[in-house]
Amino acid sequence: MMTWRKALALLGMAALVWTMLAYPADSKAAGKQIGAWLSGYEGDWVDKAFVEDKDVDGTLQVRVNPNDGTVRISYEAWWGETYTFESTAPIAIADDRAMKWKYSYVDGDAQGLHTYKGTGTVAFGAGKITVVLNTLPADLNKLFKGTRTLIRDPYGQRNFSSGEAIAIATAACKCKPSAQVQVVLPDGDNEGNKNWIYYVWFIVRDNYRIEYEVNLHKRQAELVKSDWEYRSSAKVAKVTASSTLPSTKTASYSAANLIDRDPATCWCEGVKGLGVGQSVTLSFAKKTELSGVAIAPGYGKSVASYLDNGSVKKAKLLFSDGTVLVLDLTKEYNIFFDEKVKASSVKFVILDVTPGTKYADTCVSEIQFF
Secondary structure, three states, X not given: OOOHHHHHHHHHHHHHHHHHOOOOOOOHHHHXXXXXXXXXXXXXXXXXXXXXXXXXXXXXXXXXXXXXXXXXXXXXXXXXXXXXXXXXXXXXXXXXXXEEEEEEEEEEEOOEEEEXXXXXXXXXXXXXEEEXXXXXXXXXXXXXXXXXXXXXXXXXXXXXXXXXXXXXXXXXXXXXXXXXXXXXXXXXXXXXXXXXXXXXXXXXXXXXXXXXXXXXXXXXXXXXXXXXXXXXXXXXEEEEEOOOOOOOOOOOOOHHHHHOOOOXXXXXXXXXXXXXXXXXXXEEEEEEEEEEEEEEOOOOOOHHHHHHXXXXXXXXXXXXXXXXXXEEOOOOOEEEEEEEEEEEEEEEEEEEXXXXXXXXXXXXXXXXXX
Protein backbone atom coordinates (compact mmCIF):
# COMPACT_ATOMS: atom_id res chain seq x y z
CA MET A 1 0.00 0.00 0.00
CA MET A 2 1.42 3.36 -1.01
CA THR A 3 1.78 5.87 1.85
CA TRP A 4 0.62 9.49 1.49
CA ARG A 5 4.22 10.65 1.82
CA LYS A 6 5.20 8.47 -1.09
CA ALA A 7 2.17 9.72 -2.95
CA LEU A 8 3.29 13.30 -2.47
CA ALA A 9 6.73 12.39 -3.72
CA LEU A 10 5.19 10.94 -6.85
CA LEU A 11 3.05 14.00 -7.38
CA GLY A 12 5.92 16.44 -7.09
CA MET A 13 8.14 14.44 -9.38
CA ALA A 14 5.46 13.91 -11.97
CA ALA A 15 4.56 17.58 -12.07
CA LEU A 16 8.12 18.52 -12.96
CA VAL A 17 9.57 15.61 -14.86
CA TRP A 18 6.54 14.97 -17.00
CA THR A 19 6.69 18.57 -18.18
CA MET A 20 10.36 19.39 -18.28
CA LEU A 21 11.63 16.24 -19.91
CA ALA A 22 9.27 16.90 -22.85
CA TYR A 23 10.96 18.80 -25.70
CA PRO A 24 11.23 18.49 -29.51
CA ALA A 25 14.06 16.07 -30.27
CA ASP A 26 14.26 16.56 -34.06
CA SER A 27 16.22 19.81 -33.96
CA LYS A 28 19.44 20.65 -32.12
CA ALA A 29 18.63 24.35 -32.35
CA ALA A 30 15.19 23.76 -30.90
CA GLY A 31 16.79 21.73 -28.13
CA LYS A 32 19.13 24.59 -27.22
CA GLN A 33 16.30 27.10 -27.30
CA ILE A 34 14.07 25.01 -25.09
CA GLY A 35 17.02 24.14 -22.83
CA ALA A 36 17.66 27.82 -22.23
CA TRP A 37 13.95 28.40 -21.58
CA LEU A 38 13.74 25.46 -19.19
CA SER A 39 16.80 26.61 -17.27
CA GLY A 40 14.59 29.27 -15.70
CA TYR A 41 12.75 26.44 -13.96
CA GLU A 42 15.86 24.72 -12.62
CA GLY A 43 16.13 24.25 -8.87
CA ASP A 44 13.84 23.42 -5.96
CA TRP A 45 10.05 23.33 -6.21
CA VAL A 46 7.36 22.43 -3.67
CA ASP A 47 3.63 21.86 -3.76
CA LYS A 48 2.06 25.12 -2.61
CA ALA A 49 -0.41 23.26 -0.40
CA PHE A 50 2.41 21.54 1.51
CA VAL A 51 5.01 24.26 2.02
CA GLU A 52 4.42 24.30 5.77
CA ASP A 53 3.75 20.58 6.18
CA LYS A 54 6.38 19.24 8.56
CA ASP A 55 5.50 15.62 7.73
CA VAL A 56 6.31 15.81 4.01
CA ASP A 57 9.81 14.42 3.64
CA GLY A 58 12.40 14.37 0.89
CA THR A 59 14.07 16.74 -1.57
CA LEU A 60 13.19 17.55 -5.17
CA GLN A 61 15.90 18.64 -7.62
CA VAL A 62 15.60 19.93 -11.22
CA ARG A 63 18.74 20.03 -13.39
CA VAL A 64 18.78 21.37 -16.98
CA ASN A 65 21.43 21.00 -19.69
CA PRO A 66 21.09 24.26 -21.68
CA ASN A 67 23.07 22.83 -24.61
CA ASP A 68 20.55 20.23 -25.62
CA GLY A 69 17.54 20.85 -23.41
CA THR A 70 17.82 17.55 -21.56
CA VAL A 71 16.57 17.45 -17.98
CA ARG A 72 17.00 14.98 -15.17
CA ILE A 73 14.61 15.24 -12.24
CA SER A 74 14.85 13.08 -9.14
CA TYR A 75 13.08 12.92 -5.83
CA GLU A 76 15.11 11.44 -2.98
CA ALA A 77 13.03 10.60 0.07
CA TRP A 78 14.56 10.68 3.53
CA TRP A 79 14.38 6.87 3.78
CA GLY A 80 16.70 6.56 0.76
CA GLU A 81 14.29 5.80 -2.09
CA THR A 82 14.67 7.77 -5.32
CA TYR A 83 11.93 8.23 -7.93
CA THR A 84 12.59 9.19 -11.56
CA PHE A 85 9.87 10.15 -14.04
CA GLU A 86 9.86 10.57 -17.82
CA SER A 87 7.49 11.96 -20.40
CA THR A 88 6.43 9.49 -23.08
CA ALA A 89 5.99 12.11 -25.83
CA PRO A 90 7.17 15.67 -26.48
CA ILE A 91 4.86 18.60 -25.81
CA ALA A 92 4.69 22.12 -27.19
CA ILE A 93 5.85 24.68 -24.64
CA ALA A 94 4.17 28.04 -24.14
CA ASP A 95 4.02 30.48 -21.24
CA ASP A 96 1.08 30.11 -18.88
CA ARG A 97 -1.00 27.94 -21.21
CA ALA A 98 -2.30 24.50 -20.32
CA MET A 99 -0.70 21.84 -22.52
CA LYS A 100 -1.39 18.15 -22.82
CA TRP A 101 1.28 15.63 -21.89
CA LYS A 102 1.73 11.91 -21.38
CA TYR A 103 3.76 10.33 -18.63
CA SER A 104 5.00 7.05 -17.20
CA TYR A 105 6.85 5.96 -14.09
CA VAL A 106 7.82 2.73 -12.41
CA ASP A 107 6.71 1.85 -8.90
CA GLY A 108 6.87 -1.31 -6.85
CA ASP A 109 4.71 -3.21 -4.40
CA ALA A 110 4.69 -6.69 -2.86
CA GLN A 111 3.94 -8.19 -6.28
CA GLY A 112 6.91 -6.51 -8.00
CA LEU A 113 7.56 -3.49 -10.25
CA HIS A 114 4.83 -1.95 -12.36
CA THR A 115 4.81 0.74 -15.03
CA TYR A 116 2.08 3.36 -14.74
CA LYS A 117 0.94 5.57 -17.60
CA GLY A 118 -1.35 8.54 -17.67
CA THR A 119 -2.27 11.85 -19.27
CA GLY A 120 -2.80 15.34 -17.97
CA THR A 121 -2.18 19.03 -18.54
CA VAL A 122 0.51 21.42 -17.41
CA ALA A 123 0.93 25.21 -17.49
CA PHE A 124 4.13 27.19 -16.88
CA GLY A 125 3.43 30.54 -15.22
CA ALA A 126 5.41 33.29 -13.56
CA GLY A 127 7.04 31.50 -10.64
CA LYS A 128 4.68 28.54 -10.71
CA ILE A 129 3.82 25.32 -12.49
CA THR A 130 0.18 24.22 -12.51
CA VAL A 131 -0.62 20.57 -13.06
CA VAL A 132 -3.84 18.60 -13.53
CA LEU A 133 -3.53 14.83 -13.20
CA ASN A 134 -6.28 13.14 -15.18
CA THR A 135 -5.02 9.57 -14.78
CA LEU A 136 -3.55 8.22 -11.57
CA PRO A 137 -3.16 4.93 -9.74
CA ALA A 138 -6.27 4.26 -7.66
CA ASP A 139 -4.57 4.93 -4.34
CA LEU A 140 -3.58 8.44 -5.49
CA ASN A 141 -6.93 9.60 -6.85
CA LYS A 142 -8.39 10.71 -3.52
CA LEU A 143 -5.20 12.47 -2.42
CA PHE A 144 -4.36 14.42 -5.56
CA LYS A 145 -7.52 14.82 -7.54
CA GLY A 146 -7.81 18.29 -9.07
CA THR A 147 -5.32 21.07 -9.79
CA ARG A 148 -1.91 21.14 -8.08
CA THR A 149 0.28 24.26 -8.01
CA LEU A 150 4.03 24.08 -7.56
CA ILE A 151 6.00 27.12 -6.41
CA ARG A 152 9.62 27.88 -5.64
CA ASP A 153 10.59 26.77 -2.15
CA PRO A 154 10.48 30.07 -0.21
CA TYR A 155 12.91 28.66 2.37
CA GLY A 156 15.15 26.70 0.01
CA GLN A 157 18.22 28.88 0.50
CA ARG A 158 17.85 29.42 4.22
CA ASN A 159 19.93 27.71 6.88
CA PHE A 160 18.46 27.21 10.32
CA SER A 161 20.28 26.71 13.62
CA SER A 162 19.57 24.97 16.90
CA GLY A 163 20.33 28.25 18.66
CA GLU A 164 17.36 29.88 16.93
CA ALA A 165 15.11 27.02 18.01
CA ILE A 166 16.24 27.23 21.63
CA ALA A 167 15.68 31.01 21.70
CA ILE A 168 12.13 30.68 20.32
CA ALA A 169 11.24 27.82 22.70
CA THR A 170 12.69 29.70 25.66
CA ALA A 171 10.58 32.74 24.84
CA ALA A 172 7.47 30.56 24.49
CA CYS A 173 7.92 28.87 27.86
CA LYS A 174 8.88 32.19 29.52
CA CYS A 175 11.86 30.54 31.14
CA LYS A 176 15.61 30.37 30.83
CA PRO A 177 18.35 27.85 31.61
CA SER A 178 19.23 27.73 35.29
CA ALA A 179 20.25 25.38 38.07
CA GLN A 180 16.70 24.00 37.99
CA VAL A 181 16.04 24.15 34.23
CA GLN A 182 18.19 22.28 31.71
CA VAL A 183 17.71 22.79 27.94
CA VAL A 184 18.18 19.68 25.77
CA LEU A 185 17.99 19.02 22.02
CA PRO A 186 17.03 15.32 22.02
CA ASP A 187 18.93 12.95 19.73
CA GLY A 188 16.76 11.55 16.96
CA ASP A 189 13.95 14.08 17.28
CA ASN A 190 15.96 16.71 15.38
CA GLU A 191 17.44 14.47 12.69
CA GLY A 192 14.53 14.51 10.21
CA ASN A 193 14.61 15.91 6.71
CA LYS A 194 12.77 19.08 7.71
CA ASN A 195 15.57 21.26 9.04
CA TRP A 196 13.08 23.95 10.02
CA ILE A 197 11.36 21.79 12.63
CA TYR A 198 13.14 21.42 15.97
CA TYR A 199 12.20 19.81 19.26
CA VAL A 200 13.44 21.36 22.49
CA TRP A 201 13.20 19.79 25.94
CA PHE A 202 13.20 21.63 29.23
CA ILE A 203 14.25 19.26 32.04
CA VAL A 204 12.91 20.78 35.26
CA ARG A 205 14.52 19.87 38.60
CA ASP A 206 16.02 16.79 36.94
CA ASN A 207 12.71 14.94 37.27
CA TYR A 208 10.27 16.30 34.70
CA ARG A 209 10.39 17.02 30.97
CA ILE A 210 8.41 19.67 29.11
CA GLU A 211 8.76 19.63 25.30
CA TYR A 212 8.22 22.25 22.60
CA GLU A 213 7.99 21.84 18.83
CA VAL A 214 9.59 24.84 17.11
CA ASN A 215 8.62 25.88 13.56
CA LEU A 216 11.45 28.06 12.27
CA HIS A 217 9.42 29.12 9.23
CA LYS A 218 6.74 30.67 11.41
CA ARG A 219 9.11 31.48 14.28
CA GLN A 220 6.68 29.81 16.68
CA ALA A 221 6.91 27.17 19.40
CA GLU A 222 4.06 24.85 20.38
CA LEU A 223 3.87 22.90 23.62
CA VAL A 224 3.86 19.17 22.91
CA LYS A 225 1.21 17.49 25.01
CA SER A 226 2.72 14.44 26.63
CA ASP A 227 0.89 11.16 26.16
CA TRP A 228 3.24 9.40 28.56
CA GLU A 229 5.74 6.74 27.61
CA TYR A 230 3.75 4.07 29.40
CA ARG A 231 0.00 4.27 29.04
CA SER A 232 -1.90 3.11 32.08
CA SER A 233 -3.17 -0.44 31.78
CA ALA A 234 -4.47 -0.59 35.35
CA LYS A 235 -7.89 1.01 35.55
CA VAL A 236 -8.34 3.10 38.69
CA ALA A 237 -11.91 3.14 40.00
CA LYS A 238 -11.47 5.70 42.79
CA VAL A 239 -8.94 8.27 44.06
CA THR A 240 -9.01 9.85 47.52
CA ALA A 241 -6.62 12.31 49.16
CA SER A 242 -5.62 13.09 52.73
CA SER A 243 -5.98 16.80 51.87
CA THR A 244 -6.62 18.97 48.82
CA LEU A 245 -5.87 22.59 48.01
CA PRO A 246 -9.15 24.52 47.52
CA SER A 247 -10.20 25.15 43.93
CA THR A 248 -9.94 28.59 42.36
CA LYS A 249 -12.06 30.20 39.64
CA THR A 250 -9.68 28.87 37.00
CA ALA A 251 -8.37 25.58 38.39
CA SER A 252 -9.29 22.51 40.40
CA TYR A 253 -6.66 20.57 42.37
CA SER A 254 -8.76 17.44 42.88
CA ALA A 255 -7.09 14.05 43.28
CA ALA A 256 -9.09 12.93 40.22
CA ASN A 257 -6.63 14.96 38.12
CA LEU A 258 -4.00 12.32 38.83
CA ILE A 259 -5.61 9.82 36.44
CA ASP A 260 -6.85 12.08 33.62
CA ARG A 261 -3.65 11.64 31.54
CA ASP A 262 -3.26 15.39 31.30
CA PRO A 263 -0.10 16.79 32.96
CA ALA A 264 -1.56 20.30 32.71
CA THR A 265 -3.89 19.40 35.62
CA CYS A 266 -2.75 18.32 39.08
CA TRP A 267 -3.54 17.32 42.64
CA CYS A 268 -2.15 19.68 45.26
CA GLU A 269 -2.09 18.79 48.94
CA GLY A 270 -3.96 21.24 51.15
CA VAL A 271 -2.14 21.42 54.51
CA LYS A 272 0.11 24.18 55.78
CA GLY A 273 3.71 23.76 54.69
CA LEU A 274 5.14 21.51 51.99
CA GLY A 275 2.85 18.54 52.51
CA VAL A 276 5.36 15.93 53.65
CA GLY A 277 3.30 12.97 54.89
CA GLN A 278 0.25 13.82 52.77
CA SER A 279 -1.08 11.08 50.54
CA VAL A 280 -3.47 9.88 47.89
CA THR A 281 -4.98 6.40 47.62
CA LEU A 282 -5.77 4.87 44.25
CA SER A 283 -8.22 1.97 44.29
CA PHE A 284 -8.78 -0.49 41.44
CA ALA A 285 -12.07 -2.10 40.48
CA LYS A 286 -10.55 -5.48 41.33
CA LYS A 287 -7.25 -6.92 42.47
CA THR A 288 -4.79 -6.02 39.72
CA GLU A 289 -1.27 -7.16 38.80
CA LEU A 290 1.08 -4.17 38.58
CA SER A 291 4.46 -4.03 36.83
CA GLY A 292 5.38 -0.39 37.42
CA VAL A 293 4.25 3.21 37.79
CA ALA A 294 4.67 6.48 35.88
CA ILE A 295 4.57 9.66 37.95
CA ALA A 296 4.66 13.34 37.05
CA PRO A 297 5.92 14.58 40.43
CA GLY A 298 5.05 18.29 40.06
CA TYR A 299 2.66 20.69 38.34
CA GLY A 300 3.29 19.91 34.66
CA LYS A 301 1.22 22.70 33.10
CA SER A 302 4.35 24.72 32.26
CA VAL A 303 7.93 25.29 33.35
CA ALA A 304 6.76 28.26 35.43
CA SER A 305 4.01 26.22 37.12
CA TYR A 306 6.48 23.47 37.95
CA LEU A 307 8.96 25.90 39.50
CA ASP A 308 6.33 27.98 41.33
CA ASN A 309 5.04 24.94 43.24
CA GLY A 310 6.73 22.20 45.23
CA SER A 311 7.47 18.87 43.53
CA VAL A 312 8.02 15.43 45.06
CA LYS A 313 11.60 14.18 45.40
CA LYS A 314 10.86 10.96 47.26
CA ALA A 315 7.65 9.03 47.82
CA LYS A 316 6.47 5.78 49.33
CA LEU A 317 4.02 3.31 47.81
CA LEU A 318 1.98 1.19 50.23
CA PHE A 319 0.22 -1.66 48.42
CA SER A 320 -2.86 -3.39 49.85
CA ASP A 321 -0.98 -6.72 49.89
CA GLY A 322 1.58 -5.26 52.33
CA THR A 323 4.33 -4.45 49.82
CA VAL A 324 6.17 -1.17 50.48
CA LEU A 325 8.37 0.63 47.93
CA VAL A 326 10.33 3.87 48.28
CA LEU A 327 10.77 5.86 45.06
CA ASP A 328 13.50 8.37 44.26
CA LEU A 329 11.77 10.63 41.73
CA THR A 330 14.89 12.71 41.05
CA LYS A 331 16.28 9.78 39.05
CA GLU A 332 13.33 8.34 37.13
CA TYR A 333 9.58 8.82 36.90
CA ASN A 334 8.82 5.77 34.72
CA ILE A 335 9.61 3.02 37.21
CA PHE A 336 9.49 -0.75 36.72
CA PHE A 337 9.08 -2.82 39.85
CA ASP A 338 11.66 -5.55 40.53
CA GLU A 339 8.76 -7.93 41.05
CA LYS A 340 5.14 -7.62 39.99
CA VAL A 341 2.68 -6.71 42.73
CA LYS A 342 -0.95 -7.79 42.91
CA ALA A 343 -3.09 -5.31 44.84
CA SER A 344 -6.55 -3.77 45.05
CA SER A 345 -5.26 -0.33 46.09
CA VAL A 346 -2.05 1.70 46.42
CA LYS A 347 -1.30 4.59 48.77
CA PHE A 348 1.15 7.26 47.53
CA VAL A 349 2.82 9.13 50.42
CA ILE A 350 5.01 12.24 50.04
CA LEU A 351 8.38 11.77 51.82
CA ASP A 352 10.53 14.65 50.56
CA VAL A 353 9.91 17.77 48.49
CA THR A 354 11.72 20.42 46.45
CA PRO A 355 10.05 23.68 47.56
CA GLY A 356 8.36 25.95 45.03
CA THR A 357 9.71 29.42 44.37
CA LYS A 358 6.30 31.06 44.80
CA TYR A 359 3.81 28.83 46.63
CA ALA A 360 4.14 26.75 49.80
CA ASP A 361 2.38 23.67 48.47
CA THR A 362 3.28 20.48 46.65
CA CYS A 363 1.59 19.18 43.51
CA VAL A 364 1.55 15.96 41.47
CA SER A 365 0.12 15.88 37.94
CA GLU A 366 -0.15 12.18 37.07
CA ILE A 367 0.10 8.73 38.65
CA GLN A 368 -0.37 5.82 36.22
CA PHE A 369 0.13 2.16 37.02
CA PHE A 370 0.87 -0.41 34.35
